[in-house]
Amino acid sequence: MGERVRKEELALGLEERPSSGGADEEEDLIAGLCAFYKGLKARQRDAGGLYLPGGEWGEYLAERRAFYESLAQGDLEDVHAGLRGFWRNELGPIVSNYAYYRDLAAGKPASVERFMTLMSRDYGIWRSLYPDEPLGRLRVPEIGDPWGLSIGGELVAPQAFRFHNHSRQISGILSGIGKPVWAEIGGGYGGTAFYYLRNALEPGVTYVDFDLPETLAIAAYYLSRALPGRRIWLHDGAAPLTRESVSGFDVVLAPNYAIERLEDDAVDLFLNAFSFSEMPYPVLENYLRHVQRTTAGYFLQNNMDRSGVVNRGFERVPCSRYPIDPRRMKLLYKKHDLFQGTEGDYRECLYQRIAAGGA
Numbered sequence: 001m002g003e004r005v006r007k008e009e010l011a012l013g014l015e016e017r018p019s020s021g022g023a024d025e026e027e028d029l030i031a032g033l034c035a036f037y038k039g040l041k042a043r044q045r046d047a048g049g050l051y052l053p054g055g056e057w058g059e060y061l062a063e064r065r066a067f068y069e070s071l072a073q074g075d076l077e078d079v080h081a082g083l084r085g086f087w088r089n090e091l092g093p094i095v096s097n098y099a100y101y102r103d104l105a106a107g108k109p110a111s112v113e114r115f116m117t118l119m120s121r122d123y124g125i126w127r128s129l130y131p132d133e134p135l136g137r138l139r140v141p142e143i144g145d146p147w148g149l150s151i152g153g154e155l156v157a158p159q160a161f162r163f164h165n166h167s168r169q170i171s172g173i174l175s176g177i178g179k180p181v182w183a184e185i186g187g188g189y190g191g192t193a194f195y196y197l198r199n200a201l202e203p204g205v206t207y208v209d210f211d212l213p214e215t216l217a218i219a220a221y222y223l224s225r226a227l228p229g230r231r232i233w234l235h236d237g238a239a240p241l242t243r244e245s246v247s248g249f250d251v252v253l254a255p256n257y258a259i260e261r262l263e264d265d266a267v268d269l270f271l272n273a274f275s276f277s278e279m280p281y282p283v284l285e286n287y288l289r290h291v292q293r294t295t296a297g298y299f300l301q302n303n304m305d306r307s308g309v310v311n312r313g314f315e316r317v318p319c320s321r322y323p324i325d326p327r328r329m330k331l332l333y334k335k336h337d338l339f340q341g342t343e344g345d346y347r348e349c350l351y352q353r354i355a356a357g358g359a
């Protein structure tokens with residue numbers, strides 16, 4: 001790729017893409033999100049320490065305290081300003097990969113070089129896996145002022161290749177299952193779910209996301225706007241989550257502690273990506289107990305597997321050390337993350353639940 005083309009692709013990718021909806025149009029949605037968040041935070045107090053933000057995530061959230069205070073106080077103007085620019089403002093790390101927007105916008109040479117090199121590498125890998133897929137499949141809606149790299153005239157967002165690839169893997173695993181339910185812990189702003197649901201082939205599928213209330217509010221904004229007309233349940237943290245209760249919805253957004261309300265064997269596939277290793281060990285141990293209890297089919301995880309990695313003063317837990325019971329879940333494969341390859345620290349593993357009779 002010539003230097004001039006590269007510069008143009010980045011400049012186009014960083015152009016502003018403001019949301020179309022004004023404050024008035026979105027008022028009901030924003031007011032609903034504030035009430036949702038406030039209710040979840042009130043109930044979180046009784047949920048116990050395992051469900052409070054911990055490790056490096058405790059630090060990340062503390063850095064964005066002002067936005068979460070506005071959410072809790074129902075300051076509609078501030079919340080709206082934060083959400084309509086969430087790809088670029090202080091909430092932006094949730095969308096970033098390889099570089100932060102502010103460094104790319106400032107033209108920091110090291111950030112530009114890293115972002116361009118790694119996005120180009122990822123594009124080559126994605127293209128070789130999906131030679132017939134139009135680039136438009138990676139398109140993201142103009143919600144939250146998205147940015148990325150412009151490739152062939154399409155905006156390709158950071159992490160788009162990984163999210164799209166995971167959505168295709170999930171689709172393959174779920175094919176043939178009637179009205180499948182898949183769930184995720186720590187779905188971020190909803191990137192994988194968006195690609196999956198926009199292109200879903202499985203009729204009657206339900207996606208359930210368990211996350212910290214702070215992140216869930218962003219996912220609720222994004223998915224409500226990105227998937228108009230879909231039935232989205234903003235779960236109050238208390239109602240039972242059964243196959244039956246979730247099956248009337250396309251999307252269920254539930255606080256992390258509501259995983260205790262999820263019935264046994266309710267889920268055909270559980271996903272966790274770029275998340276468990278960032279949590280304190282007792283927190284991920286508890287989640288893995290629930291994942292194994294509630295998964296009737298498959299558990300797909302893609303997380304860090306290197307010892308001694310310290311972020312914000314917390315050491316990450318390599319995925320080889322996750323407590324997964326081999327009598328309950330069999331490992332179908334463990335491989336390097338598709339994009340980082342053998343050079344990278346991430347490993348993707350697929351587990352299958354062993355049926356009661358041991359088959």
Ligand SMILES: C[S@@+](CC[C@H](N)C(=O)[O-])C[C@H]1O[C@@H](n2cnc3c(N)ncnc32)[C@H](O)[C@@H]1O
Nearest residue numbers: 053054057186187188211212215256273274275
């Ligand atoms: C780096 S983001 C990854 C997002 C997405 N899964 C991906 O693949 O890019 C980490 C996610 O884990 C969530 N998370 C962090 N601590 C958590 C906790 N204690 N319980 C549940 N989710 C948590 C964050 O809110 C966020 O959604």
